Amino acid sequence: MKRPVFFAFALAATCALIPTAVVGPSLAATTKGPAAGKTVKVGVIADVTGSAAVYGVQQKDAYELANDDLKSGLLDAGGANLSFDVEDAASDGNQVANLFQKFTTDGTALILGPTLSGEARKGDPIAVAAKTAVVGTSTTADGITSLGPCVFRVSLSEAQVVPATVAHTKAVWKYKTAAIIYGDDNAFTKTDGDIFKTQLEKAGVSIVDTETFHVGDKDFAASLTKIKAAKPDVIVLGALAEEAEKIIQQASTLGIKTHMMGGNGLNSTKIYDYAGPAAAGVVVGAAWSINGNYTGNKSFVERFKKRYGVEPDQFGAQAYAAAQLVAQLVKEGKATKDEMCPALRELRVAQTVLGPIAFDPGRDVSAAPVILQIEKGGFAYFH
């Protein structure tokens, strides 16, 4: 090598070493748990590309933030070498299966994900057969945790959130009739619509109109015109944010002023960003509030925003909560595949950005849903 090149190389190498020297001492600032020094691999299966990328990218961002926080000591894993290995399943069922197989055969201690309930139904059985524990952070359909004795969930399902949403809103708004509009080709939105229908009917509300749409639809004028003509007291949205925001805005354009409510899918600040004042007052039954005061939530939101330039949504928050949960388990000394499942089962409580969480006997998260109301700048608690 020529002289100048050699010096440049040496300089670069030295510069690369300095941060390690600086970070070193701060690692020592975390506590030393029973698993100190051990390497704990946690596999994350997320749809970073493909049709579910909008959710998968939030999840990946949350885990990479968690990786940073582990290095800097903000997340304490008791001195163990814990890292989250995020792999992209590209919203492709085949890749989901392959990733599950990879993580169950390469010494991974625990699997987090996948992004969609349908993917969980395809992939969790592989983990179950290999006795590797799986923790879902965004799978909210029925029957996921019953796939196996080591399948857990930190995401509140629609079945857990909707009854509370209906009860609260009926008490305040006192509606007698409702119209439901929901997506019929997506497992989440369809379940959402079905559960709302059941709960409303149980509460003595009569459904005066039901409309369906497809994922990716942008034009809801036809359905909304019908809903308007049916004059319901409340409109229910079984939708994810991308469609919900347009339904809300187009409803306003058509002059619909009825109360609106929805489930987990509406827990995103994108809705107000898109629909503006038309979105104010929409009630959302959710698992997390961006303004919530829970352990590290405000700091998490700030750091996420600073690093990625966008706010975290519920997908990101639930992913980060899983990371917090795992860090807590590793700090207690759980490092291998065989230790994770019993540890999760015996968990008393984990303090996360979602609030304190634990698992019920069915391995679903036991946490209280929050009933929020969209307003400018975020969400308020619904009264």
Added chain:
Amino acid sequence: MVGQQLVNGLFLGAVYALFAIGYTLVFGVLDILNLAHAAIFMLAAFATWSLLGAGLPFWLAAPIAIAGAGVLGIVLDRIAFAPLRRRAAPNLIPLISSIGMAIIFGAIARGIYGPDERQFALAFLQTPPLHAGPLTFTIVQLVILGSAIAFMLGLAWVMRATALGRAIRAVAEDRVAAALLGIDLERTIGATFFIASALGGLAGILTALQYNSVQIDMGGQIELKGLAVIVLGGMGSITGAVIGGFVIGMVETLAVAFGLSEWRDAISYGVMFLILIVRPTGLFGKRSLRTA
């Protein structure tokens, strides 16, 4: 309510019509189904968004993006279709080639913009809706309707009254004869792609305005719907694409109005299937059935 539904169908149809014109033009001239058309539709909308973000006013950003879409169409032809023409490949191959380009365009868009939806921060999008009696609609919807009609008329004029239009029609009719008559094939084909892609880009920008939404997946649904439109209207017929667009838009809206919203898309595809069985040339197409 029926009146409002008819109005809804009209505006939905205008969007379909604009998209389908570009689709049908390329098919009419080259017998190619260009599955990258939807990707250009999407890229033009993003280009406009980026230009607006860079500070350009809308009346400058949109035309630049539309022209850019046209150029991209020429590039698409040069890379993915022209080499195959020289080789006289069967029609299936350019189709696959266009799929490859669509994937590449999509990957580029995802790399630059990510999967999140973007909005336009334009004042005129926030204007309150207009009313005509019991009917409600927005300015943007009127603009889209006006553009579809204006461009259809403009294109019809180009096709009938200009030398380029005559050349395009000649190439569509019989490529060999056109070449013998001295028409520059490659230039005419290039011009066809420019026009078709520019129109596709325009459709993308107007659609993005209509729903205030720019997103890398935005071409997905309209790609298949566009197919239904051009089959109904007659593949290769511009008038057919426009009329077909409005018919499909109306059919879909009325399907929802009559409580068949789950079957909405199935109805459009069913119409498509029936037309192909009963009258493959569609409403206005002149092409006879061709072998693969």
Added chain:
Amino acid sequence: MNVLADFYAAHSKLIDQVGIDALLALSLSISLQAGQLALAQAAFMGVAAYISAVLALNAHWTLLPAMLVATLCSTIVAGLLALPVRRLRGIFLAIATIAFGEIVRIVANNLAISGGAEGLSGIPPDATTPWIYGTLVIVSTGLWFFSRTKFALAIALVREDESAARGVGVDVGLVRFTTLAIGGAIAGLAGALYAHSNFFITPADFGFGRMEQILVWCVIGGITSPLGAAIGAALLTILPEAIRALADYRDFVNGIILLVVVLFAPRGLAGIRLGKRR
């Protein structure tokens, strides 16, 4: 031996996927050999997948009978489709079959028995690697023998020049019907195997996206060569896993590979190997 066992344990799902995808590619290849651009394989696959899954879940049938009944159904559906589209050619046929495929998907989405958008879950994983590759071997052998018959010659003739084929007395309608039906049968086998190795099926598994994939495999591998089609399927199924290190660039690479093969090897990979034969 241990190395092989370990490799299998770590990659058995991928190996199974390759087998099923090869079957799908073969099913389309038959139609393409007759020059028919009939793009309904994904729908045939879906019909069989759902029927075999419903039989297994609701009536507790084992794999073989469920698979056979399901394949019979998909073959019948293919035969029924052949009737209305018998006069369509080229891109018109392609579009009609795509439309058919989408309608099938929407029907599956709206019926209660198919579970709607929530799909069917908990399908017993009976289709293990021996089943998949056993089927593949049987189908391939059958196709090989078939390719030696006079009927196969008729098929090739219909592809090369349909009017000439008619001229020498070939029943073009019968050729098209048969190739579509055989394609429907093979896709049906693949569909049943898919359902019984994936635990869960949903209508979206059998839509236009899947159809595009199968088409791409055939084109990459070589339209007129079933072996090529199967190899194309194998390569492109393995590809996303092989280039996993490229993370976000995988899509891009996918598109480039497609383009490069199409532009520089129009006869597909099989064409490269066999040289300039036809």
